[in-house]
Amino acid sequence: MNAPLVSLRGLRVSLPNRAAKPMFGPAPLIEIVKGIDLDIQRGAALAIVGESGSGKTTIGRTLVGLVKPSGGALLYDGADIGRMDEDAFRPLRARIQMIFQDPQSSLNPRLTLASILARPLEAFGKGTAAGRRKRAGELLDIVGLPVAFLDRYPHELSGGQRQRVGIARAIALAPEFIVADEIVSGLDVSTQAQILLLLRRLRADFNLTLVFISHDLSVVRVLCDEVAVLSAGQIVEQGKTAAVFADPQHPYTRELLDSVPLPDVEEGWIMRGAATGA
Numbered sequence: 001m002n003a004p005l006v007s008l009r010g011l012r013v014s015l016p017n018r019a020a021k022p023m024f025g026p027a028p029l030i031e032i033v034k035g036i037d038l039d040i041q042r043g044a045a046l047a048i049v050g051e052s053g054s055g056k057t058t059i060g061r062t063l064v065g066l067v068k069p070s071g072g073a074l075l076y077d078g079a080d081i082g083r084m085d086e087d088a089f090r091p092l093r094a095r096i097q098m099i100f101q102d103p104q105s106s107l108n109p110r111l112t113l114a115s116i117l118a119r120p121l122e123a124f125g126k127g128t129a130a131g132r133r134k135r136a137g138e139l140l141d142i143v144g145l146p147v148a149f150l151d152r153y154p155h156e157l158s159g160g161q162r163q164r165v166g167i168a169r170a171i172a173l174a175p176e177f178i179v180a181d182e183i184v185s186g187l188d189v190s191t192q193a194q195i196l197l198l199l200r201r202l203r204a205d206f207n208l209t210l211v212f213i214s215h216d217l218s219v220v221r222v223l224c225d226e227v228a229v230l231s232a233g234q235i236v237e238q239g240k241t242a243a244v245f246a247d248p249q250h251p252y253t254r255e256l257l258d259s260v261p262l263p264d265v266e267e268g269w270i271m272r273g274a275a276t277g278a
Contacts, residue, residue: 003078004039005177005209006063010072011036011082013058032058034233035072042176045203045210047220047241049256050230056213057101059230060179063211064098065089076177094124094173101182103162107154113140113165114150120172139168143198160191164198171202179211184219196223217260221245229253 012035016027032055040046048056061067062074065081074082076096081089100106107116117136121127127135137147143164154162163183170178180199184192200223203210212224220227221241228238229252237250248254 002042005042005077006038006040007075008036008038008072009075011038011059011062011069011074012071013055013062013067014070015058015067029070031070032233033062033069036230036233036235038228038235038238040209040211042209043207044226045212045224047212047214047224047227048230049214049217049220049227051215051256054230055233056215056230057181060098060181060211060213063177063179064096065093066098094120095175096177097170097173097175097179099163099166099170099178099180099183101185103159103166104154106166107162107169109154112151112153116154116165117169117172120169124173126173135172136168139172140165142171142202143168144194158191160187160194163187163191163195167195167198167202171206174206176207177209177211179213181213182215185214185216192219199223217245217256229256 011033012031013033014029014031017030018027020030021027034055036059048059050056058067062069062082069082072082073080076092079092081092084092111119114133114136117139118129118132121132121135126132133150137150140147140149145161145164145168149157149161154165157165166183184195187195196219199210199212202208210224212220214220224241226239227241227244228235229244229250230236231252237244237248237253244253245257248257
């Protein structure tokens, strides 16, 4: 087997416990991620699942460099990015991107879509202003939005359309690794299906490695090859999605599966939903 694109070795992440913030001084730290080991192969679609507060989003934000590990190693293509300062990590930022849960808050309401999509290109010195606008139009087309939307603002779009813009921004720099954090949780069923179908197509077209963070196990079974089940900051079970769902070994995994109805025909569900429009 080839070397994984991403490897976590004993990864630990501690964050300030704002609920226990004292009157004076910094908030005490609380350990959110508690020494996990995980490999992510190139081209894989890995789901990280667990209940709210299990540490899923913290892991996702750590994978893209938004949160620094407090211990262990975070290896990306063999380099320990968890120990890099911003100057050393910057060249990798184009290769590593994130799609955020709430496009309403992650898209600048004061910028048009053309400006939002040109920002990553401008930050990395790619192209002229005219070239960046042209590329922004191409990105909208890739995610299924009209080029005429370039001069619209985020508030003029539906939730599903805003999430498509978030996806377009994430692929603007042609990354190889994307973390998608609960990106369909706030959408209706038909729009969820459209976004999932788009992600599957982009993964195939651009040979993306995908980490999909979700609490919705029916969505995970549709999209991901592998799954890691997270509980209280620790991975309690991992493996091929079909195998874990068919024969869960850990009691927590069984609880998650029992708590969510899983349709027998997910492929039919996603195709029917996609046909209804976003």
